[in-house]
Amino acid sequence: MAQMYRINADRLRAAVRYLVSGFGSQEREIELVTENLVQANLTGHDSHGVGMLPRYAEAFLEGGLKANAHIATKMDSGAMLSLDGQAGFGQVIGHEAMELGISRAKEHGSCVMALGNSHHLCRIGAWAEMAVAQNLISIHFVNAYSRPIVAPFGGGDARFGTNPFSVGIPVAGKEPILLDFATSVIAQGKTRVAHNKREQLPPGMLIDDKGHPTTDPIYGVKPPYGALCTFGGHKGFGLALVCELLGGALAGGLTTSTPADGKKRILNGMLTIIIDPAKLSDMSLFGGEMNAFIDWVKASPPAPGIDHVRVAGEPEREYRAERLANGVPVDENTWQDMLTAAQKLGVDAAEVRRLAGI
Numbered sequence: 591m592a593q594m595y596r597i598n599a600d601r602l603r604a605a606v607r608y609l610v611s612g613f614g615s616q617e618r619e620i621e622l623v624t625e626n627l628v629q630a631n632l633t634g635h636d637s638h639g640v641g642m643l644p645r646y647a648e649a650f651l652e653g654g655l656k657a658n659a660h661i662a663t664k665m666d667s668g669a670m671l672s673l674d675g676q677a678g679f680g681q682v683i684g685h686e687a688m689e690l691g692i693s694r695a696k697e698h699g700s701c702v703m704a705l706g707n708s709h710h711l712c713r714i715g716a717w718a719e720m721a722v723a724q725n726l727i728s729i730h731f732v733n734a735y736s737r738p739i740v741a742p743f744g745g746g747d748a749r750f751g752t753n754p755f756s757v758g759i760p761v762a763g764k765e766p767i768l769l770d771f772a773t774s775v776i777a778q779g780k781t782r783v784a785h786n787k788r789e790q791l792p793p794g795m796l797i798d799d800k801g802h803p804t805t806d807p808i809y810g811v812k813p814p815y816g817a818l819c820t821f822g823g824h825k826g827f828g829l830a831l832v833c834e835l836l837g838g839a840l841a842g843g844l845t846t847s848t849p850a851d852g853k854k855r856i857l858n859g860m861l862t863i864i865i866d867p868a869k870l871s872d873m874s875l876f877g878g879e880m881n882a883f884i885d886w887v888k889a890s891p892p893a894p895g896i897d898h899v900r901v902a903g904e905p906e907r908e909y910r911a912e913r914l915a916n917g918v919p920v921d922e923n924t925w926q927d928m929l930t931a932a933q934k935l936g937v938d939a940a941e942v943r944r945l946a947g948i
């Protein structure tokens with residue numbers, strides 16, 4: 591078990607801001623990248639938090655991730671948008687795309703937005719949160735273009751990425767529903783987190799390089815690679831397939847049937863549907879029925895070992911409250927990888943450490 595630091599969120603922000611300056615990013619990019627990564631840690635998704643920076647640094651140094659890039663519009667018919675992310679930081683590209691999509695959904699009642707060629711869009715729930723904050727519903731189908739790491743149901747090797755899916759629904763008088771998950775049984779970054787912590791994975795998540803079940807996260811981290819399984823067998827595979835076809839072929843124009851070049855960049859394609867519920871429904875009826883249903887499912891007697899039923903978005907809020915109070919856990923291996931990345935980017939690693947208070 592690797593040593594674990596608990597870093598105050600503001601100190602972590604300060605350290606990450608300084609590290610991200612090594613990409614040559616402008617102030618707004620530094621802020622968007624930092625906040626997005628720290629929020630991923632705060633919401634409990636360490637696989638998509640500050641530990642992504644070493645991978646981003648490698649992608650940047652190889653030329654696969656571009657600093658200070660912005661969205662470019664390819665097609666625009668008002669409520670339908672096709673955008674290119676120009677391999678820019680997903681934290682900036684996703685933010686700009688959602689700002690535009692949200693403004694169009696407010697104008698037209700809905701917006702269908704295809705975004706291709708963005709570098710890693712990270713925690714997809716962050717984009718649903720932007721829509722929900724404006725009382726809009728948003729649905730996201732995403733493909734991940736990099737080295738294939740997930741096996742199809744019934745298959746014995748990796749053929750596609752962890753293809754996340756997310757839905758955000760604002761709920762009057764309650765916290766929003768925020769469904770956000772990888773279609774692999776776990777996000778790929780969780781194999782890195784487990785490997786860095788020197789932990790085994792539960793059975794049923796991974797196959798080795800021969801296609802046999804394994805619990806050793808190394809098969810997700812270093813060659814010879816195995817593959818992650820999809821969640822829920824053929825059902826997760828079906829959703830992953832749809833994410834690849836809509837997020838990849840339709841929005842991104844790129845699926846993993848074209849082999850990745852072995853480089854470190856992660857490109858995401860995302861098909862987003864943003865809906866203004868006020869244009870579809872009587873909002874008091876909609877709100878009342880949602881509240882009634884959420885109360886109804888949450889009143890189910892808890893299963894053994896569970897304190898209460900949670901709905902999507904609730905665990906992330908619980909994590910955020912706990913981590914804001916007690917600090918963000920960062921394991922020693924991840925932290926060392928971040929310091930190495932800082933050095934590669936020409937940033938003073940000792941200053942990163944000092945800012946984090948470690």
Ligand SMILES: NC(=O)c1ccc[n+]([C@@H]2O[C@H](COP(=O)([O-])OP(=O)(O)OC[C@H]3O[C@@H](n4cnc5c(N)ncnc54)[C@H](O)[C@@H]3O)[C@@H](O)[C@H]2O)c1
Nearest residue numbers: 711712713714734752754768769770771772777900902903
């Ligand atoms: N950009 C990319 O290419 C990419 C790829 C894969 C995953 N991701 C991101 O990785 C993150 C982690 O994905 P994951 O699959 O590990 O998430 P996960 O398995 O932790 O599932 C998260 C979802 O399940 C809900 N949930 C969790 N515990 C629950 C409980 N006890 N009861 C009810 N609901 C519960 C959460 O609220 C959330 O909606 C996501 O933010 C995802 O967008 C990104």
